Amino acid sequence: MSKSDTMGTAATITGQCLCGAVTMSMPIPTSEATQICHCIDCRKSTGCLAIPLIRVPLTSFHYQGEISTYYAPGLSGASVGRVFCLICGSQLWDTSSVETDKIWIKGGLFPPGSIPIPTLEIFAKDMEAWEIPIPGAHLVQIQ
Ligand SMILES: [Zn+2]
Ligand SMILES: [Zn+2]
Secondary structure: OOHHHHOOOOOEEEEEOOOOOOEEEEEOOOHHHEEEEOOHHHHHHHOOOOEEEEEEEHHHOEEEOOEEEEEEEOOOOOEEEEEEEOOOOOEEEEEEOOOOOEEEEEHHHOOOOOOOOOOEEEOHHHOOOOOOOOOOOEEOOOO
């Protein structure tokens, strides 16, 4: 056990954007904190059909690098901030004006093998007919 363990610091994982200018660290995610979003806004902003989002308390999240944020109203009425790397444009994490103490990080920024199986899929109504739900995950039509 290292000194930091005895001080209560959780083990972390580190991710980065495509160009490497932005690096991020967060506690090793749990399945409960991991979900897949299929909403139209996530589709448009990433170009992907299924987006792995990891809920992280702001207090245990750290990053370095130059970022920018695009704000758009979410379906819930909250203002959703979509944070991206200023150099390569990689999508990094989302913020919400309703839950300001946490962020939702895009799981693909972290190395393969570091993302646990999600327990929840949201906006299932926007899934393609051929998309296969994750075994055991709770599917909700909206959020
Ligand atoms: Zn970058
Ligand atoms: Zn979404």
